[in-house]
Amino acid sequence: MEQPEKGKAGMLTEFLVEDHRRLDELLQAAVAHSGTIDDQAYTQFRAGLLRHIGMEEKILLPAAQRQRGGEPLPIAAKLRLDHGALASLLMPTPTTAILATIQDILVDHNVLEEGAGGLYEICDVLAGPEAEPILTSLRVAREVTVMPYNDSPAVINAVHRALERAGYHLRKQDS
């Protein structure tokens, strides 16, 4: 059986890191003009990040857990808290403070996933020959239904709680 070459990213890593790059570009485009948010870029980013989180939560993490005989990866709990914080931040109408907070979380979060010994490398190693069917599932993952923005006090409270659980704070509004 073919072993992945040392130093060469596996196919799951390659695919998911590329999705991170695409999302980073959309977020950059959304904040490109200081003080204002590019709605079109943000709308694409929001749908794309929700789909990406769904791929990890519904396909990648469950596959890794299955390959470990039902035991979740130790890193999974922290990643899920970050996903919860990110998803909550996508609910209200975007502000520069919300986008800056999303950026803060993604900087740390992507290191946990992309870095050496991170989620993606672990998943490639665990998957072995199963990487190909998992990659196919990731590729065909559906878009997630995106709800209209919601600025209710309940949502804002949920954002603060999710951030606190994941160890983050909402940035101050700078405009």
Ligand SMILES: [Fe+2]
């Ligand atoms: Fe993630």
Ligand SMILES: [Fe+2]
């Ligand atoms: Fe990711």
